[in-house]
Amino acid sequence: MGNPNILDDVFENFVNGVKLFKDREVLRHDYLPDKLPHRESQIRLLGCAVAPVLKDARCSNIFIYGKTGTGKTAVTKYVLSHLEAKAKEYGASVRFCYVNCRMTGTEYRIFANLSQSVGLMIPFTGLSVGEVFDRFRAGLDATKTLFIVVLDEVDALIKDRGDGLLYELTRINETLHKSRVSLIGISNDLRLKEFLDPRVFSSLSEEEMIFRPYDASELRNILHERSKLSFNEGSLSEAALNVCSALAAAEHGDARRALDLLRVAGEVAERQGAQIVTEDHVKEAERNIEHNRVVEALKNLTLHSKLVLLSVYHLNKSSVTTGEIYDVYDKICSELGAGLLTQRRLGTLVNELDVMGLLNAKVVSMGRYGRTKKIRLEIPRTLIKEVFGSDDRIGLLVGGTQTFLSRNSS
DNA sequence: CGTCCACAGGAATGACGGGCGG
DNA sequence: CCGCCCGTCATTCCTGTGGACG
Numbered sequence: 001m002g003n004p005n006i007l008d009d010v011f012e013n014f015v016n017g018v019k020l021f022k023d024r025e026v027l028r029h030d031y032l033p034d035k036l037p038h039r040e041s042q043i044r045l046l047g048c049a050v051a052p053v054l055k056d057a058r059c060s061n062i063f064i065y066g067k068t069g070t071g072k073t074a075v076t077k078y079v080l081s082h083l084e085a086k087a088k089e090y091g092a093s094v095r096f097c098y099v100n101c102r103m104t105g106t107e108y109r110i111f112a113n114l115s116q117s118v119g120l121m122i123p124f125t126g127l128s129v130g131e132v133f134d135r136f137r138a139g140l141d142a143t144k145t146l147f148i149v150v151l152d153e154v155d156a157l158i159k160d161r162g163d164g165l166l167y168e169l170t171r172i173n174e175t176l177h178k179s180r181v182s183l184i185g186i187s188n189d190l191r192l193k194e195f196l197d198p199r200v201f202s203s204l205s206e207e208e209m210i211f212r213p214y215d216a217s218e219l220r221n222i223l224h225e226r227s228k229l230s231f232n233e234g235s236l237s238e239a240a241l242n243v244c245s246a247l248a249a250a251e252h253g254d255a256r257r258a259l260d261l262l263r264v265a266g267e268v269a270e271r272q273g274a275q276i277v278t279e280d281h282v283k284e285a286e287r288n289i290e291h292n293r294v295v296e297a298l299k300n301l302t303l304h305s306k307l308v309l310l311s312v313y314h315l316n317k318s319s320v321t322t323g324e325i326y327d328v329y330d331k332i333c334s335e336l337g338a339g340l341l342t343q344r345r346l347g348t349l350v351n352e353l354d355v356m357g358l359l360n361a362k363v364v365s366m367g368r369y370g371r372t373k374k375i376r377l378e379i380p381r382t383l384i385k386e387v388f389g390s391d392d393r394i395g396l397l398v399g400g401t402q403t404f405l406s407r408n409s410s
Numbered sequence: 411c412g413t414c415c416a417c418a419g420g421a422a423t424g425a426c427g428g429g430c431g432g
Numbered sequence: 433c434c435g436c437c438c439g440t441c442a443t444t445c446c447t448g449t450g451g452a453c454g
Binding site for chain 2: 321322323343344347348351363365366367368369370371372373
């Protein structure tokens with residue numbers, strides 16, 4: 001039994017301490033506010049584009065570009081939810097389905113998702129993609145609706161799956177009799193058209209919208225609006241608000257990031273029992289967010305990705321090559337009794353770690369001495385220790401300790 | 411100026427566990 | 433229960449290549 005006073009203190013503080021938050025849900029980025037400052041014109045534009053469905057006409061396909069946190073998803077959801085309400089009022093048969101392509105992952109699951117929203121049950125595996133598509137088309141045509149498909153983060157899908165799904169969807173109206181489909185594609189990558197078949201691209205972007213990043217003062221307004229709902233009066237300092245806006249503006253005007261900062265800053269302040277959220281809490285929050293991001297990423301790596309990272313760690317040089325990593329990795333594997341992957345495979349693992357920002361990999365040519373990747377650790381060495389084992393344990397780890405394997409199994 | 415290193419990274423293929431329809 | 437198809441991870445085989453060296 002521990003000392004009950006320790007917890008008493010914590011709970012006491014939580015219940016009776018100063019409450020900074022009124023409702024922290026408001027600061028989550030999936031929260032949809034009923035007002036989207038600085039996006040009025042985009043809302044109007046998108047509204048105009050989809051309005052025809054209220055008169056039972058198919059609306060144009062729409063393509064929306066913009067970096068993360070510029071309000072693309074929020075505006076789309078906002079407009080569509082209002083459209084849905086209006087459609088009910090007018091008795092128009094309109095339905096929409098929102099799919100996040102990055103989360104949903106594969107064509108199969110996307111079609112399964114679309115099918116579900118026209119009331120079809122699709123097993124989450126077992127059928128061919130073509131079969132699911134046919135069922136979706138048949139199911140949709142039976143219902144006689146104007147169906148709006150929102151494909152969020154569609155760039156993620158196209159980059160690793162190609163544009164087959166989009167091609168099918170842009171052509172689906174040719175084989176539908178009673179229903180019609182409109183597409184809204186949302187992309188974070190402004191150069192998406194380079195990856196697309198020109199025919200697909202042209203039919204997909206009958207209308208195009210671009211979301212510019214927010215600047216610092218716009219972010220400030222957004223945060224201000226939200227903070228009125230999420231924080232109790234007087235518990236958020238002007239300075240904190242400004243720093244949040246400035247930090248997020250520096251990072252391509254990402255409102256999502258700004259909201260995260262504000263929320264975490266509030267949590268930090270609350271934990272410290274502060275009366276008011278200050279600038280320092282925001283800075284602390286910034287460090288926390290990054291720290292958590294990396295720790296989460298590290299913990300969720302597969303065994304071999306961890307081993308690759310450890311190999312880089314052990315080499316302990318400012319920059320290493322693929323071959324060097326492979327040698328060390330080879331040694332670690334045999335000492336751990338773990339199966340060995342090929343160098344080809346290791347190369348793609350390194351690339352994955354690069355994308356995650358844990359490593360930095362750059363192809364360089366060393367002329368006579370070949371062509372390889374220069375790889376650097378992108379995170380503090382101390383963090384690797386923190387996650388993979390404490391202090392000198394790592395040294396032993398190469399000797400093959402049990403602790404290491406069990407650490408990986410969870 | 412060609413060679414040739416030490417890989418990069420694409421394509422095809424296979425093993426595997428999950429899950430269906432019949 | 434079988435046969436089929438799914439996505440994922442991994443292997444095998446392969447062609448491509450920037451630039452220092454000779």
